[in-house]
């Protein structure tokens with residue numbers, strides 16, 4: 527299988543007043559298309575930072591991110607936004623649903639932006655995630671786990687090439703969590719490459735490959 531993603535000597539330094547924090551130090555790894563990859567690391571180890579860099583939500587200090595054969599760190603904001611919309615799905619660590627829109631509307635927003643009709647598929651995703659009955663509710667009236675599942679449906683609506691999931695099961699019970707891990711394993715076999723960040727070592731049982739993030743390094747487990 528070809529590599530869909532290559533991370534080359536990626537470094538991220540945050541500068542704050544006099545301080546510099548080097549969160550990722552010369553990180554390199556590659557991801558084959560259609561794999562489900564899990565990143566495990568303690569709080570503050572740089573997991574969200576890594577996903578944000580890959581999604582071009584933040585700028586690397588140095589290094590390259592080759593996605594589908596192109597170094598996306600060289601993209602301007604327009605090109606980055608287009609790539610995010612058509613090729614990437616992102617599940618944020620904190621769900622980031624829009625409170626004034628219903629669950630179904632939230633899920634449909636990326637498809638509207640991409641000019642696609644996707645209501646049937648949106649309902650299918652909600653059904654699969656066990657929250658179809660909440661389609662017309664507003665996010666503030668949902669539980670944490672329900673919001674997390676709605677955010678997941680939204681990330682999948684445009685059938686992304688790459689799904690970036692930042693601790694997507696943090697608010698779910700064990701059974702739901704396992705179901706999501708199994709669904710991710712299945713979804714990756716259908717062609718969507720998945721990078722998931724978690725504290726949950728159990729996720730490793732479902733992934734094709736598992737990396738540990740610690741002290742600025744990303745190492746195979």
Ligand SMILES: Nc1ncnc2c1ncn2[C@@H]1O[C@H](COP(=O)(O)OP(=O)(O)OP(=O)(O)O)[C@@H](O)[C@H]1O
Pocket residue numbers: 540541542547549567568569570571572573574575576619
């Ligand atoms: N915008 C920022 N400015 C300065 N420092 C930051 C910034 N964002 C993150 N950091 C620091 O970088 C380190 C990594 O943060 P990051 O959010 O990537 O960790 P994480 O592994 O996702 O943690 P958690 O498991 O708690 O979500 C932390 O020490 C954090 O304080």
Ligand SMILES: [Mg+2]
Pocket residue numbers: 573574575619692
């Ligand atoms: Mg985080």
